[in-house]
Amino acid sequence: MKNVLVTGAGGFVGTHVVSALLRSGYEVHAVDILEPSRREIGVSYHQVDLFDHAAVRGLLSRLKPNHLVSLAWTTTHGTYWTSPSNLDWTGATLQLARVFRELGGVRFVGAGTCAEYDWEGASPYSDHNSPCKPKTLYGVSKLATFRILESFAKTTGLSFAWGRVFFLFGAGEGPKRLVPFVLSNLLAGSPAGCNNPDLARDFLHVSDVARAFVALLDSKAEGAVNIASGKATTLGDLVVMLGEAAGRPDLVQFTSSGQGNEPAAIVASVSRLRSETSFRPALTLEDAVRQTVQDYRNKLKEVCPS
Amino acid sequence: MKNVLVTGAGGFVGTHVVSALLRSGYEVHAVDILEPSRREIGVSYHQVDLFDHAAVRGLLSRLKPNHLVSLAWTTTHGTYWTSPSNLDWTGATLQLARVFRELGGVRFVGAGTCAEYDWEGASPYSDHNSPCKPKTLYGVSKLATFRILESFAKTTGLSFAWGRVFFLFGAGEGPKRLVPFVLSNLLAGSPAGCNNPDLARDFLHVSDVARAFVALLDSKAEGAVNIASGKATTLGDLVVMLGEAAGRPDLVQFTSSGQGNEPAAIVASVSRLRSETSFRPALTLEDAVRQTVQDYRNKLKEVCPS
Numbered sequence: 001m002k003n004v005l006v007t008g009a010g011g012f013v014g015t016h017v018v019s020a021l022l023r024s025g026y027e028v029h030a031v032d033i034l035e036p037s038r039r040e041i042g043v044s045y046h047q048v049d050l051f052d053h054a055a056v057r058g059l060l061s062r063l064k065p066n067h068l069v070s071l072a073w074t075t076t077h078g079t080y081w082t083s084p085s086n087l088d089w090t091g092a093t094l095q096l097a098r099v100f101r102e103l104g105g106v107r108f109v110g111a112g113t114c115a116e117y118d119w120e121g122a123s124p125y126s127d128h129n130s131p132c133k134p135k136t137l138y139g140v141s142k143l144a145t146f147r148i149l150e151s152f153a154k155t156t157g158l159s160f161a162w163g164r165v166f167f168l169f170g171a172g173e174g175p176k177r178l179v180p181f182v183l184s185n186l187l188a189g190s191p192a193g194c195n196n197p198d199l200a201r202d203f204l205h206v207s208d209v210a211r212a213f214v215a216l217l218d219s220k221a222e223g224a225v226n227i228a229s230g231k232a233t234t235l236g237d238l239v240v241m242l243g244e245a246a247g248r249p250d251l252v253q254f255t256s257s258g259q260g261n262e263p264a265a266i267v268a269s270v271s272r273l274r275s276e277t278s279f280r281p282a283l284t285l286e287d288a289v290r291q292t293v294q295d296y297r298n299k300l301k302e303v304c305p306s
Numbered sequence: 307m308k309n310v311l312v313t314g315a316g317g318f319v320g321t322h323v324v325s326a327l328l329r330s331g332y333e334v335h336a337v338d339i340l341e342p343s344r345r346e347i348g349v350s351y352h353q354v355d356l357f358d359h360a361a362v363r364g365l366l367s368r369l370k371p372n373h374l375v376s377l378a379w380t381t382t383h384g385t386y387w388t389s390p391s392n393l394d395w396t397g398a399t400l401q402l403a404r405v406f407r408e409l410g411g412v413r414f415v416g417a418g419t420c421a422e423y424d425w426e427g428a429s430p431y432s433d434h435n436s437p438c439k440p441k442t443l444y445g446v447s448k449l450a451t452f453r454i455l456e457s458f459a460k461t462t463g464l465s466f467a468w469g470r471v472f473f474l475f476g477a478g479e480g481p482k483r484l485v486p487f488v489l490s491n492l493l494a495g496s497p498a499g500c501n502n503p504d505l506a507r508d509f510l511h512v513s514d515v516a517r518a519f520v521a522l523l524d525s526k527a528e529g530a531v532n533i534a535s536g537k538a539t540t541l542g543d544l545v546v547m548l549g550e551a552a553g554r555p556d557l558v559q560f561t562s563s564g565q566g567n568e569p570a571a572i573v574a575s576v577s578r579l580r581s582e583t584s585f586r587p588a589l590t591l592e593d594a595v596r597q598t599v600q601d602y603r604n605k606l607k608e609v610c611p612s
Contacts (some may be wrong), residue, residue: 051359082461087404091397116350140457144450148360148396154387288311 004217005029005063007050007096008071010036013111013165013174014209017069018043018238020259024214029063032072035163050092060099067217068100070110073142079178082106082113086141090215093145094152101158108153109217112224114148114202114266122202123232126165127224127272131256163213163220166268168227170206170296180220180279182239186246193254197236200265204230205288208281221272228268233285241286245293309322310523311335313356313402314377316342319417321473322516323375324349330520335369337378341579356398358602359405366405373523374406376416379448382480392447398559399451400458409466414459415523418452418470418530420508421445429506429538429571431469433530433578467520467527472534474576476512476594477601488545489602493550499560503542506571508534511594514587521585527578534574539591547592551599 004021005234009015009030018040029051030036036045046063048055052074070093074085087110088259097108108206117127117132147160169179178194185192204212204227212227236254243252273279308326315321324346327334334349336342342351352369354361356378376399380391385463403414423431424439440446452468459466476487484500491498509551510518511531518533542560549558589597 025537053357060529083461084408084458087400087454087458091400094393094397098390120383134457135466137457141454144454147449148443148447151440151443152390152393180315195515265533 001027002067002135003027003029003063003065004067004069004229005031005065006069006071007031007062008073009045009070010034011075012147012174013168013209015205015215016170016207017071017174017213020210020214021069024028024218026067031059037164037306038100047294050096051088053095056075056096057099060103064103066101066106067103067108068096068108069213069217070096073111074104075174077174080198081136081138083085086137089183090145090229091166092118092139094148097149097158101152105158107159107217108149109161109163109281110146110149110173112162113139113142114141114166114226114228114268116164119263123263124230124267124269125226126269128224128289132214137253140252146224153222154232159222162224163227164224165209165227165266166202166204168204168206168209170292171299172206178235179238179242180296182242183246183293185301186243186248186268186297187253189248190250191251191253192239193252194235194253194258195241196262197234197239198264199235199249199262200232200267201235201266202231202280203233203238203285203288204229205283205291208283208288211282212277216273219277221276226268226270227273228270229281229285230270231285232265239291241289242293245289307368308452308561309333309335309367309371309407309588310373310375311337311371312377313337314379315351317377317476319479319512319515319519320377321478322476322513323519326513326516326520330524331528332373337365337600339425353475354401357394357407359401362402366409371406372412374402374411374414375415375519375523376402376414379417381480383480387444389443396447396451401452403455403458403464405461407458411464413465414520414521415467415469415519416452418468418517419445419448420470420472420532420574421532422449422452422470425569425572428576429569430536430573432575433532437559452530459528462558465526465528467522467525469522470530470531470574472508472510472532472572473513474510474512474515476598477605478512483597484541485494485544486550486602488548489544489552489569489599492549492557493552493602493606495554495557495573497557497559497591498545499558500541500545501561501565502568503540503545503560504570505541505568506538506573507541508537508610509539509591509594510535510542510575510587511589511597514589514594517588518579518585522565523582525583528583531578531582532574532576534576534578535587535591536574537591538571538573547595548599551575551596
């Protein structure tokens with residue numbers, strides 16, 4: 001049986017990956033440093049500090065997973081781009097891969113980012129052609145981790161893929177990020193929008209990102225594979241869609257159309273994801289927006305039942 | 307006072323770096339996992355496992371060095387190119403830099419390698435122009451560590467340089483490497499040579515490599531700086547020089563002139579080292595060879611006094 005260990009299992013993407021793996025028939029071991037906020041039936045949860053090398057070795061020795069999805073990393077909004085903990089996560093991810101392989105692990109899938117690409121280059125970004133030249137400590141650390149793991153995998157015969165995630169949203173996202181920020185305002189009856197409505201980004205619902213990770217794990221693809229929709233959507237269009245789905249298009253307003261230093265477009269080429277894995281998005285962008293609004297409404301009802 | 311911590315202090319380069327730092331007036335803290343084989347008066351020795359994060363933090367908290375020379379890495383002849391421990395050393399080096407900076411450290415100098423360059427590119431390799439495209443896990447890991455530290459340094463205001471070491475020799479080198487192998491044979495009266503006498507490499511005596519690290523530490527240079535002579539010497543010429551200095555030119559013989567897959571030339575451009583640091587080699591290549599032969603003779607006398 002395919003026995004998979006998932007790190008960062010309690011995170012935004014991780015919770016969805018755990019569900020998707022379970023649906024795909026894996027024996028799932030979910031690892032996080034925190035107690036799971038919700039336990040899924042059929043999943044084994046393990047509370048482990050990935051910076052504790054001895055604990056990681058102990059866990060892997062006991063479970064002997066043959067598959068691994070490595071999602072754990074710093075993702076604190078506003079700080080993760082420059083946080084020194086990017087260095088810790090690089091080291092922890094390398095240790096995890098090293099011990100996994102040493103104990104007989106077969107396939108390792110890690111989480112990369114569109115921030116590995118050269119954002120002064122031409123979008124769409126290709127996972128097999130576009131130059132990588134990250135400008136942030138986060139992007140540099142992710143790319144460096146990828147390069148080492150790629151070389152390590154070749155050296156040791158490990159099967160290895162690296163899912164480069166673009167932009168995502170859905171229930172469970174950190175409250176300061178664009179979609180939760182806009183929705184929480186709209187649903188409270190306050191005006192909301194964004195500063196750079198003309199910026200084009202590549203969005204995928206978090207549940208589809210998770211399904212793409214599982215498809216990548218199930219595939220034989222090696223190296224970097226973009227996880228994205230392949231379609232450009234402006235932030236303005238996304239916010240308008242949120243306004244309509246929330247029934248409050250009247251509250252949508254944009255404060256500026258200057259893009260500042262942000263790249264005009266960050267969109268993926270998804271040819272590898274399409275041709276080398278079985279992944280097809282389950283949700284259109286419209287469906288994903290409606291689903292997200294519904295999830296936030298339900299959440300609000302839970303929190304404020306009156 | 308300049309208070310420097312040196313890791314890998316008991317190694318081939320480290321022992322020379324410790325001496326050179328002491329001569330330059332630093333308060334020197336020498337760190338190695340092994341007991342020092344020789345203690346230099348005026349140096350503080352610390353036996354620490356750099357994979358033990360808590361021990362590293364404890365040491366740095368106690369000593370509060372403002373300068374750091376990070377030399378510790380796997381260097382086991384024959385295995386270091388592909389060893390999984392390259393992943394451990396990446397993590398350990400990142401942790402060291404992170405904790406050093408957190409505790410107020412000012413300048414960090416790490417040890418890079420000519421194996422970070424694209425050896426299919428044109429030699430001489432420039433530290434500010436030549437593309438990096440390492441082919442080995444060792445080279446990939448060193449380059450990745452450099453990239454992360456460079457970004458980390460910019461983010462946190464750390465002053466940071468990375469000495470890319472080319473080829474070096476001298477007393478204390480591992481016995482299976484070219485110069486010790488040739489010399490041990492010649493001094494025992496056995497024939498010796500090398501397989502690829504036409505390959506051109508850039509050699510520096512280990513004591514000059516160490517002086518270059520100290521000059522780099524004392525400079526304001528940021529980023530990658532080649533540590534080398536800037537001159538091409540063929541392996542054949544080096545072996546002939548060893549034969550002459552050992553008084554046994556008759557024993558020198560070459561078994562093949564095919565270069566196999568090895569790059570024809572690996573030579574450094576040393577413009578940054580020359581213009582941005584005070585370093586000038588103390589030894590010519592001839593002097594370095596003679597010094598090395600003398601050191602091996604003395605060593606032989608110690609080991610076999612009769």
